Amino acid sequence: MIESLFTAQVLLGILTSGIRLATPYLYAGIGETFGQRSGVLNLGVEGQMLLGAFAAFYAVRQTGNLWLGLLAAILVGGLMGLAMAFVSVTLRAKQGISGIGFFLFGLGMSDLLFQTLLGTVQTVSGFRPLAIPLLSRIPVLGPVFFNQSFLVYAAYLLVPIANYVMNHTTLGLKIRAVGENPEAADSLGVSVSRVRYFTVTLGGVFSGLAGASLSIALLNVFQQGMTSGLGFIAVALVYFGGWRVWGVLAGSLLFSMVNALQLWVQVLGLPIPSEFAVMMPYVLTIVALVVAVQRVRPPTALTKPFVREG
Amino acid sequence: MRRRGKISLSSPIIDAFLPVIATLAALLVGAVMLLALGANPIVAYTALIDGAFGSVNSLADTLVRATPLLFVGLGICIAFRGGVINIGGEGQFVAGAISGTVVALALPEGPALIVVPLSFLVGALGGAIWGGIPGVLKARFNVNEILSTVMMNQIAVQGMNFLLLGALIDPIQLERASRIPQTARISPAFSLPRLVPTRLHLGTLIAVVMAVLVYILLWRTTLGYRIRAVGLNPDASRYAGINVSRHVALSMALSGALAGLAGVIQVFGVNFRVFTDGSAAGFTGSAGFHGIVAALFGQLHPLGTIPAAFFFGGLLVGANRLQRTVQVPAALITSLNGLVVVFVVSTELWRQQRARRRAGENALQSEGAGESKTVHQGWDDASAVASRIPDRETSV
Numbered sequence: 179m180i181e182s183l184f185t186a187q188v189l190l191g192i193l194t195s196g197i198r199l200a201t202p203y204l205y206a207g208i209g210e211t212f213g214q215r216s217g218v219l220n221l222g223v224e225g226q227m228l229l230g231a232f233a234a235f236y237a238v239r240q241t242g243n244l245w246l247g248l249l250a251a252i253l254v255g256g257l258m259g260l261a262m263a264f265v266s267v268t269l270r271a272k273q274g275i276s277g278i279g280f281f282l283f284g285l286g287m288s289d290l291l292f293q294t295l296l297g298t299v300q301t302v303s304g305f306r307p308l309a310i311p312l313l314s315r316i317p318v319l320g321p322v323f324f325n326q327s328f329l330v331y332a333a334y335l336l337v338p339i340a341n342y343v344m345n346h347t348t349l350g351l352k353i354r355a356v357g358e359n360p361e362a363a364d365s366l367g368v369s370v371s372r373v374r375y376f377t378v379t380l381g382g383v384f385s386g387l388a389g390a391s392l393s394i395a396l397l398n399v400f401q402q403g404m405t406s407g408l409g410f411i412a413v414a415l416v417y418f419g420g421w422r423v424w425g426v427l428a429g430s431l432l433f434s435m436v437n438a439l440q441l442w443v444q445v446l447g448l449p450i451p452s453e454f455a456v457m458m459p460y461v462l463t464i465v466a467l468v469v470a471v472q473r474v475r476p477p478t479a480l481t482k483p484f485v486r487e488g
Numbered sequence: 489m490r491r492r493g494k495i496s497l498s499s500p501i502i503d504a505f506l507p508v509i510a511t512l513a514a515l516l517v518g519a520v521m522l523l524a525l526g527a528n529p530i531v532a533y534t535a536l537i538d539g540a541f542g543s544v545n546s547l548a549d550t551l552v553r554a555t556p557l558l559f560v561g562l563g564i565c566i567a568f569r570g571g572v573i574n575i576g577g578e579g580q581f582v583a584g585a586i587s588g589t590v591v592a593l594a595l596p597e598g599p600a601l602i603v604v605p606l607s608f609l610v611g612a613l614g615g616a617i618w619g620g621i622p623g624v625l626k627a628r629f630n631v632n633e634i635l636s637t638v639m640m641n642q643i644a645v646q647g648m649n650f651l652l653l654g655a656l657i658d659p660i661q662l663e664r665a666s667r668i669p670q671t672a673r674i675s676p677a678f679s680l681p682r683l684v685p686t687r688l689h690l691g692t693l694i695a696v697v698m699a700v701l702v703y704i705l706l707w708r709t710t711l712g713y714r715i716r717a718v719g720l721n722p723d724a725s726r727y728a729g730i731n732v733s734r735h736v737a738l739s740m741a742l743s744g745a746l747a748g749l750a751g752v753i754q755v756f757g758v759n760f761r762v763f764t765d766g767s768a769a770g771f772t773g774s775a776g777f778h779g780i781v782a783a784l785f786g787q788l789h790p791l792g793t794i795p796a797a798f799f800f801g802g803l804l805v806g807a808n809r810l811q812r813t814v815q816v817p818a819a820l821i822t823s824l825n826g827l828v829v830v831f832v833v834s835t836e837l838w839r840q841q842r843a844r845r846r847a848g849e850n851a852l853q854s855e856g857a858g859e860s861k862t863v864h865q866g867w868d869d870a871s872a873v874a875s876r877i878p879d880r881e882t883s884v
Contacts, residue, residue: 221634225826261830271833274573274634275784279829282777286822293817294525402819403767410638417632453650460639460646467631 188446192438194322197330198396200434202227202388202405204333206412207419207426208340209384214416215344216377217357217479220262221277223385224409225284230255230386231393232288235400236295238302244394248329251390252383258284259382263375270483281409289402299401304394305329329387329395341423353377357477360484370484385409411463418466420474429466436462500846503839507785507796510831518824527814539809540802546809548686552758553773554801556581556750558695560779561786561793562702563619563746568788569706570739571719572626576637577747577776578768579644580615584748585755585762585771586648587614590656592674592756600677607678608752615748616741618644623740627733633740641776645768652764670763680757689757695797698746702790715739750775774822778804781825784832800825 206223213220230251237243237250262280265271305327314324344350355363356373364370388409393400411433419425440455519529540550560577567574574580588611595603622636652669661668680689706712717725718735726732751772755762764771782800786792803825807818 265830265834269834270837271830272836276830276833278575278634278777278780279826279831279833281826282781282829283823283826286819286824286826289819290521290817290823293819403769407638407642410635414632414635414639417635451650451654453646457643457646460642463639464625464631464636467635468625468629471630471632 222280230389234390255386540806559750580747585751588752611752619744
């Protein structure tokens with residue numbers, strides 16, 4: 179029975195869904211990478227995703243305009259990011275616990291809005307697959323890579339862009355400096371708090387987009403707690419990826435492939451209980467964390483609020 | 489002496505009330521949200537208070553709801569004091585409930601005086617193992633415990649769903665082929681006695697006794713001293729010869745044991761079986777998260793967590809009345825609890841600055857009086873520790 183997993187059709191199916199499912203991990207993971215490289219651990223990603231997912235879904239439901247949905251997710255995610263930045267940079271609150279607070283807030287708030295504004299689980303017609311001319315005609319692999327929706331392409335496009343910004347621009351240099359040695363960055367005239375405000379707000383925007391990619395592109399529904407730990411996994415991916423954008427891409431793909439695999443295990447009715455299939459990504463996260471920490475060192479100033487001396 | 493007039497304002501009493509102020513601020517935000525949803529906040533909050541504390545029955549319900557929050561909160565006190573952030577209360581609650589229930593179901597004819605304590609012990613052990621795994625991973629491999637405990641929550645839920653539809657499913661459900669995922673009912677002989685003719689059960693009293701025991705553990709034993717020392721300054725503790733890894737793992741396991749106890753007592757006092765709606769919250773009532781809020785509100789002090797758990801239990805019970813009265817979903821309270829957490833940690837900086845200023849004043853005064861003032865354990869110490877704990881979460 180297990181052999182039925184290894185037919186070409188199923189493997190291609192896993193690959194196709196894996197590419198798609200990496201989208202939310204990519205947005206949230208890359209956003210979180212910016213925050214952590216500047217020294218701020220945002221654990222509220224899950225809450226930001228839930229609110230972003232709801233905002234996008236509701237906007238599309240009301241207006242039918244997908245771009246307004248994205249805008250709503252960006253605004254809501256950005257506002258949540260700004261609040262996190264205020265709390266962790268200006269008020270210098272403990273980041274681990276305040277992030278949990280933002281998670282609870284997003285969890286309750288999205289549930290509240292869902293119940294008052296929607297009431298029941300509904301669907302929208304979200305982003306449709308967009309076949310790229312010529313490329314999508316490539317036999318076998320064409321449909322896998324080049325027949326996805328706009329938000330999926332954008333997520334993969336974000337990887338080289340984010341990597342370029344982080345490693346080859348002044349802005350990226352400032353972000354890394356602030357995360358490694360805020361005192362030195364400060365003495366060179368870099369505003370530590372301005373950089374951190376920027377990265378944490380940007381992280382919120384990307385978390386909002388990650389939520390939107392679930393509610394108006396991949397699943398086209400909104401349900402209470404629909405992210406089910408995905409936001410926390412995205413934070414773990416940043417550790418796993420060694421705080422590098424390409425590492426986050428690798429981690430996202432690994433996780434989305436495992437996710438796709440577990441979906442197919444259920445579809446094919448293999449003799450593995452579905453609960454264990456669902457469990458796989460979470461077990462993998464723990465294993466990945468054990469492996470990851472043996473390799474790379476986190477940004478030196480991660481979770482440490484900056485106070486200018488004297 | 490020159491700032492005599494200000495001393496009353498900088499008194500530590502105000503610091504003790506900071507969580508209250510933070511909660512009032514959250515309720516104020518909640519009032520704005522209620523207004524935006526077209527509900528009258530005064531009517532809504534009156535309904536909430538009435539639903540939580542208005543009658544003997546609602547008071548009893550509040551105490552019943554507060555009980556798991558107190559257990560989980562006590563575990564959070566130990567973990568956070570020990571410098572580890574345990575977000576895994578939900579999973580530990582489930583692990584404890586299932587393992588304790590299995591004992592009771594395996595020995596249906598046994599004497600209650602033996603079976604019940606044994607079930608509690610096994611339940612606590614189940615929670616301890618579920619919390620201990622991330623603890624050992626943290627101690628041994630420096631794995632970020634926040635992330636690993638969140639993952640352990642999800643794993644526990646799937647494990648619960650698997651067991652309650654399979655090995656542990658109620659035989660009656662199998663007969664009827666309705667297959668509702670729940671265990672058989674534990675023998676009525678094992679139910680915790682009711683204290684007064686309400687839903688209030690003995691578990692609440694056990695929780696309060698446990699709070700005193702945790703206080704004694706943390707402040708009157710060597711083990712507790714070491715746990716707090718590791719939480720305050722792991723490097724200094726290591727230098728002083730304390731096995732830091734062991735105490736990190738131990739505080740996670742103890743924290744998990746208390747969350748596990750919350751789960752097994754929820755079964756023996758309220759539900760008499762384990763059931764699932766597919767999510768963790770369906771069975772736990774999110775006690776694993778609300779317990780964190782209660783512990784933070786109680787300034788990570790076991791005795792302070794008692795009134796905190798009572799208060800938040802009341803909020804959760806009253807939320808249902810609020811929902812019925814003004815048609816605003818009870819989820820409002822979850823989001824407000826999130827704000828309470830954010831506000832409490834946000835006022836930490838202010839508290840530290842005030843403490844520093846006070847220390848300065850004390851130094852000035854004691855110079856004159858020629859005596860040194862030692863900071864004493866208790867509330868003040870609690871806030872000092874609270875402000876330091878997560879410094880170590882930099883590690884992965």
